[in-house]
Amino acid sequence: MLKVYGFAVSNYFNMVKHALLYKGVEFEEVLTFPGMDPAYNDKSPMGKVPCIETEHGCLAETSVILNYIEAAYPARPLLPADQWQRAKVSELMKMAELYFELPGRRLFPEVLAGQTVSADIKAEVHETISKGCQALAILGKPAPYLFGETMTMADVVLRYCMLTCKLATGAVYQWDVLAEVPGLRAWDDLMASADISKQLDKAMQEGMGAFLEAVRAKA
Template sequence: MLKLYGFAVSNYFNMVKHAMLYKGLQFDEVTTFPGADPAYINKSPMGKVPCIETAQGCLTETSVILNYLEAAYPEKPLLPTDAFQRAKVNEIMKVAELYIELPARRLFPEVLAGKVVSDAIKAESRETLSKGCKALAALVQLPNSPYVAGENMTMADIVLRYALITASMSAKAIYSWDLVAEVPGMADWNKRMAELEISTQLDKASQEGMAAFLQAVKGK
């Protein structure tokens, strides 16, 4: 049986878990925090989460895991069959990761641990986030379609949703800025995604684990 390593507050962990639940996969969940524990390093060489363990071995990096899941379990697809449309889905996912999630992550020390982030980093992150929102507005099919890549939910919806959870939190805390409002149709899409049964399940688990996670972060 598949094993999924990570913790409920991690948005990358939730991207993978959402995809696995959507596909109806059976898996064991192993609560694991990033670190240099030798036993975990053998599974995830950078000590990062998430990681999945398969009968053939372990895989890390969210995009790698998601592509593996789609290839290994195609019965309930999250990617289009058309090569160009599949690439467009991956394009949205890459923009969400590089220009929404990662610049917002640079703000985490102040948002999560109360450690002041420099004005230079705040300015750089805001500029990248602004460009990322403009790129998304150009790429997604909202508000004319229910999902970001068209009529059907894809991995792009899952990745963007969990990227936006942490990015929106950071943007609101640091800039008093509503990122979701920057992209036409995204507020309605975000609400629709949040109401999915899988989303509510993962959000509940994340909320329940947040206090312990914040205590651990502030203790470092």
């Protein structure tokens, strides 16, 4: 059986888990925190989560894993058959990570650990996310999903990238980024209402204690 290494608080882990649950793929979860076990590097060379273990071996990096899942488990596709439309979905997935998830994480020292983030970093992050909102308004036009009536991998990835972004921007700037893109709030509500999203959100809340304990133990 497919094994998925990671932890419930990880957005990247949840992207993979959401795709697998949507496709109805059976898998085993292996609780793993990054950088805690040197032996894990044999499976994920950079020690990152998620990682999957297949009959062929292990595979790391979320975007690579998602592409493998789509190819290996084609039932209930999350990528269009048309190559151009598939590329457009991949384009939005990459932009979600670069302009929402990763900038938001730069604010986490202040949001989660009480450390001060410099004004320069805050200004840079705000500018990056603002540009991301402008790009998203061009690329994704929810109807009700980003590319029409059918959910794609872009919806899954953006959903978890936005969790990071909303948490960070709300805490630091008191900024509602959903208001920046037409239709994004309705899309966000739609994604959150899905049974899979509710399941993963619940697991995230329940797993926060173990995650914080692991972080304190590492420190």
